[in-house]
Amino acid sequence: MFAVQFDRFGGPEVLHLGTADAPWPRAGQIRVRVHAAGVSPVDVGLRSGRTPMSARLPLPHIPGVDAAGVVDEIGEGVDGVALGDHVFGVVDVAKLGGGTAQYAVLQLWADKPAVMSWAQAGAAGSSIETATRALDLLGLQPGMTLLVDGAAGGVGSVAVQLAAARGVRVIGTARADNRDFLSQLGATPVTYGPDLADRVKALGVARVDRALDVAGAGSLTQLLELVGDPSAVVTLADFTAPAHGVRLSMGQLAGEPDGRHGLRAAAELFTEGRFTVPIEAAFPLEKATDAHETAEHGSRRGKIVMIVDGAQASSHQS
Numbered sequence: 001m002f003a004v005q006f007d008r009f010g011g012p013e014v015l016h017l018g019t020a021d022a023p024w025p026r027a028g029q030i031r032v033r034v035h036a037a038g039v040s041p042v043d044v045g046l047r048s049g050r051t052p053m054s055a056r057l058p059l060p061h062i063p064g065v066d067a068a069g070v071v072d073e074i075g076e077g078v079d080g081v082a083l084g085d086h087v088f089g090v091v092d093v094a095k096l097g098g099g100t101a102q103y104a105v106l107q108l109w110a111d112k113p114a115v116m117s118w119a120q121a122g123a124a125g126s127s128i129e130t131a132t133r134a135l136d137l138l139g140l141q142p143g144m145t146l147l148v149d150g151a152a153g154g155v156g157s158v159a160v161q162l163a164a165a166r167g168v169r170v171i172g173t174a175r176a177d178n179r180d181f182l183s184q185l186g187a188t189p190v191t192y193g194p195d196l197a198d199r200v201k202a203l204g205v206a207r208v209d210r211a212l213d214v215a216g217a218g219s220l221t222q223l224l225e226l227v228g229d230p231s232a233v234v235t236l237a238d239f240t241a242p243a244h245g246v247r248l249s250m251g252q253l254a255g256e257p258d259g260r261h262g263l264r265a266a267a268e269l270f271t272e273g274r275f276t277v278p279i280e281a282a283f284p285l286e287k288a289t290d291a292h293e294t295a296e297h298g299s300r301r302g303k304i305v306m307i308v309d310g311a312q313a314s315s316h317q318s
Helices: 041-048 052-056 118-138 154-165 176-185 196-202 220-227 261-271 285-297
Strands: 002-005 016-019 030-039 066-074 086-091 103-111 145-149 169-174 188-191 210-213 233-235 279-284 303-307
Touching: 002 285, 016 285, 030 118, 030 285, 041 052, 041 285, 066 103, 066 118, 086 118, 086 261, 103 118, 103 261, 118 154, 118 210, 118 233, 118 261, 118 279, 118 303, 145 154, 145 220, 154 169, 154 176, 154 261, 154 303, 169 176, 176 188, 188 196, 196 220, 210 220, 220 233, 279 285, 285 303
Parallel strands: 145 169, 145 210, 169 188, 210 233, 279 303
Antiparallel strands: 002 016, 030 066, 030 103, 030 303, 066 086, 086 103
């Protein structure tokens, strides 16, 4: 099969389009012929070698923890899905990627709504799973107020919408030029950075019940000042969390329950017009270098996605 891959760690320039052996699903998994695959922060971190998880990667590695496509193989023990179904989801967690290829194995998935584009579906899986998992850990209840730090990015923009769908008031931090974007998603926008607590209080907010750190930009002290309780804060990206008594959520890699139920719930919300998957930019598979460059240095307004259909390589045979 054809696949984007890298055989050494480094910048986006280490990516290249070549051939690889096609994967096969194990028990409880399915394989899809990929139509689109997201580019997540974890993909960028693994490729660069900056994350400790990079040490687990056998090289060459195919990046991409998100994928959407048409089911063409079904593993043992799987029911509720048939060959030819259109699905989106999260790629085999043990492999830490594999979505930017002709075929990918999904560990978590849901039916793709007919009204959802392939680009949105390809970008959706891990953002929905991660946001759902974090919101579950926070124990959100209707009427609570949640602050999402880093609300405009791929996971943050999803967390804002899913929290709002639970009846939660959401305050989202982002750059000043993302204020309208956050408002459209259902959040009260506030600029991130020093003196965050003062800016939140200036909104007239009497109490912030929970805080979710998506950005990992060193804001935990400020978030604790707002909520007053380390157990009311979850971070997805700040590895100093234990020093603050804050929970760092790393999902299945850390043995946590996953947010798979969120995939189906988000699909239903999408069909109802109450949820969307913001796309910052889409690239053909041949432009993987540009896609990763944008993921690292773009506006962080939604998700980056690669469109796999039409990719060319020296061989398309599996």
